[in-house]
């Protein structure tokens with residue numbers, strides 16, 4: 720007898736509600752839209768249903784300004800259906816790692832085989848300034864958390880699928896790759912932490928994505944990760960980091976990134 724709050728059962732329940740509300744059998748792809756990437760939902764196809772997070776088991780409207788609170792189904796020109804996870808849960812909300820990866824698990828339970836995880840992050844590598852995009856080729860999970868419960872030793876080789884990265888490069892050959900470091904947050908980095916994260920190989924640092932990617936791999940999905948660098952991780956000599964400015968940088972990039980993702984996703 721599976722308990723209703725078991726992750727797999729909760730994902731199946733959520734998947735059933737979302738596919739029913741959209742009138743589709745399954746989803747083919749899941750997109751989680753982070754800071755700067757929100758416009759993509761409207762640009763990759765026709766929105767055929769929008770469901771508030773509160774109406775779907777296991778989802779929560781983040782309540783963070785600028786973070787969506789709904790789940791949209793989009794029919795893409797090629798007939799495939801995408802689940803757009805606007806209601807992303809972050810570890811710093813304290814709801815636990817199960818809530819953070821529920822969206823990915825729901826999409827997988829509804830048939831999705833590809834997870835596109837987008838985020839905003841601080842640039843650790845000085846070559847990545849505000850407004851730059853980064854194609855994630857690996858991650859540093861510094862949260863101390865794993866979505867996997869029990870002795871399931873999942874391999875993470877090629878977690879950010881080379882096949883999908885090649886598709887992105889075919890759309891934008893100039894995009895640069897890098898390593899995304901996930902920390903718990905919600906505080907930003909100290910100068911010493913930024914130096915440390917860069918020193919251990921981080922290109923950009925944020926508060927999402929790595930844990931979701933692990934859950935996507937556990938569910939057998941291919942993962943594509945994309946980052947918008949919204950700010951230098953720590954302005955060693957600049958003004959203090961202001962979250963409103965970080966969100967504004969994301970919003971400023973939304974048109975360009977929405978168009979970009981709309982060219983990548985149907986491929």
Ligand SMILES: Nc1nc2[nH]c(I)nc2c(=O)[nH]1
Nearest residue numbers: 839840841924925926949952
């Ligand atoms: N940890 C961390 N997370 C972020 N998210 C965004 I947008 N910018 C940052 C940043 O500079 N540091």
